[in-house]
Amino acid sequence: MKNPYEVLGVSETATDEEIKTAYRNLAKKYHPDNYNDSPLADVAEEKMKEVNEAYDRICDMRRNGSHSSSYNGSYGTGNSYTRTSYPDVRQYIMNGRLDDAMELLNGIPDTNRDAEWYFLMGMVFSRKGWNDQAYSYFQRAYQMDPSNPEFSAAFNNMNARRAYNNPGYNTAGTGMGCSGCDICTGMLCANCLCNCCSRGC
Amino acid sequence: MGEKDLFGYIKVDQANLLGKEFEAYKGIYCTLCRQLGKDYSIFARLILSYDCTFYAMMALDLSEEPPCYQEGRCRFNPFKKCHYADTQTLAFSLAAALSVISAYYKLKDNLLDSPWYKRIFYRMVQPFFASWRKKAAKKYPMIDESVSKMMERQITAERDDNCVLDQAADPTATMLGEMCGLLADQIPLREPLKQEQTKRILQSMGYAMGRWIYLIDACDDYEKDQKHHNFNPFLLDNREDLPDYMQANLNHALSDALLSYGLLDKGRYDNIIRNVLCVSCVNIQKKIISKYTDTKETED
Numbered sequence A: 001m002k003n004p005y006e007v008l009g010v011s012e013t014a015t016d017e018e019i020k021t022a023y024r025n026l027a028k029k030y031h032p033d034n035y036n037d038s039p040l041a042d043v044a045e046e047k048m049k050e051v052n053e054a055y056d057r058i059c060d061m062r063r064n065g066s067h068s069s070s071y072n073g074s075y076g077t078g079n080s081y082t083r084t085s086y087p088d089v090r091q092y093i094m095n096g097r098l099d100d101a102m103e104l105l106n107g108i109p110d111t112n113r114d115a116e117w118y119f120l121m122g123m124v125f126s127r128k129g130w131n132d133q134a135y136s137y138f139q140r141a142y143q144m145d146p147s148n149p150e151f152s153a154a155f156n157n158m159n160a161r162r163a164y165n166n167p168g169y170n171t172a173g174t175g176m177g178c179s180g181c182d183i184c185t186g187m188l189c190a191n192c193l194c195n196c197c198s199r200g201c
Numbered sequence B: 001m002g003e004k005d006l007f008g009y010i011k012v013d014q015a016n017l018l019g020k021e022f023e024a025y026k027g028i029y030c031t032l033c034r035q036l037g038k039d040y041s042i043f044a045r046l047i048l049s050y051d052c053t054f055y056a057m058m059a060l061d062l063s064e065e066p067p068c069y070q071e072g073r074c075r076f077n078p079f080k081k082c083h084y085a086d087t088q089t090l091a092f093s094l095a096a097a098l099s100v101i102s103a104y105y106k107l108k109d110n111l112l113d114s115p116w117y118k119r120i121f122y123r124m125v126q127p128f129f130a131s132w133r134k135k136a137a138k139k140y141p142m143i144d145e146s147v148s149k150m151m152e153r154q155i156t157a158e159r160d161d162n163c164v165l166d167q168a169a170d171p172t173a174t175m176l177g178e179m180c181g182l183l184a185d186q187i188p189l190r191e192p193l194k195q196e197q198t199k200r201i202l203q204s205m206g207y208a209m210g211r212w213i214y215l216i217d218a219c220d221d222y223e224k225d226q227k228h229h230n231f232n233p234f235l236l237d238n239r240e241d242l243p244d245y246m247q248a249n250l251n252h253a254l255s256d257a258l259l260s261y262g263l264l265d266k267g268r269y270d271n272i273i274r275n276v277l278c279v280s281c282v283n284i285q286k287k288i289i290s291k292y293t294d295t296k297e298t299e300d
Helices: A004-008 A016-030 A041-062 A087-094 A098-104 A115-128 A131-146 A149-162 A177-198 B019-039 B042-047 B049-061 B090-113 B116-139 B141-159 B166-188 B195-219 B222-228 B243-264 B272-297
Strands: B070-073 B081-084
Touching: A004 A016, A004 A041, A016 A041, A041 B195, A041 B243, A087 A098, A087 A115, A087 B166, A098 A115, A098 A131, A115 A149, A115 B141, A131 A149, A131 B166, A131 B195, A149 B042, A149 B116, A149 B243, B019 B042, B019 B049, B019 B081, B019 B090, B042 B090, B042 B116, B049 B090, B049 B166, B090 B116, B090 B141, B116 B141, B141 B166, B141 B243, B195 B222, B195 B272, B243 B272
Parallel strands: none
Antiparallel strands: B070 B081
């Protein structure tokens, strides 16, 4: 088994706060939401598990009352869809059988295509790497049923990626590891968003 | 003018690299150049590209043995001292083969749609490219197969009346995905990388990088293609928000590459690779897209 400190990328002398920060950053990075529509979803899940375990182990080792794995569970993995009209399609997607999933979806007549159909279509395209198609399907699913948390999460996540804003990664564009730049780019992004909105209105 | 594709788009941003990191990158660049000379011909050194340098760097990042640098003199500039890595390394041999094979097919493609005066030049150099490609294909038949398949698929996609952006980008993306996957097969991997998982991560990262390269090239050539009625994926549907659309697609591809790369345990060139993905590519993207936003603003 790997050294838990190595997994979190911290030294053994790191303070509790440093460990917590490192853990939070990694948990953000490997969060299943980031990889839900990626062909590497299972790899990310494994990584997430490794990070969770490492953090728990460090907490156990250091525990003297004040430490507990308070984040355990909050960055849980695993998908929890309550009900689905397309269990076979989801199964195919999970197993990476994208062509089969696509065939099943295409076999569904136009009139029966609901928001979930568009969502799953987006999922297949996204896992294939056909991002632009995936985006339009996710967008459609979200428009048809904005209250569905699964669809809105997928759509919002994709929007973040289209803005090159990945949680857990520093993609400032002009400088690395510079928090001042982060603020600047944050402002710039906010500004861009405002501009987009005002243009759209 | 764009950032010109002759040498590739996958560069490093020197201002944001440490001195030793830039030295290491330059060393890889110079070694690949030397390898091209050694394996093929002194003229083959002229096709050295940043994209293939990045490929060599990825390969070295994954490999078990660290490259060993030594000082030498540049053949093209005897006053310049360079750091060369050991050219026996498989990483350089693979990157050099990929360079000559893709240069050959690019040339073949250029022969189809270039003005006559350029075609004369291409015809003259074609035999050289062909012989290098033959040599490289003998050594690495899978590279040749992958690149030639990409060219065929690209032509088919461009002829398809219902072609969409993703379909147009797919051949290049798939090819680079395969090429990156190949690294996991060929290179003895460092600890703790597992072969199968690494291969999947690299394939996915390569796919996204390939998509990015294809799309950035398409963005760069957009005006030229529009003028000459050439195929361009951004001309497929008339979009009003073209610069935003370009930006979103490029960002998305880059994000995918970064997310895939994030799953790989950090290697010796982690800082340089992140510099490429998080800084350099973003800046190149901004620069190219600004051509279209600026003209739009002046029109307004």
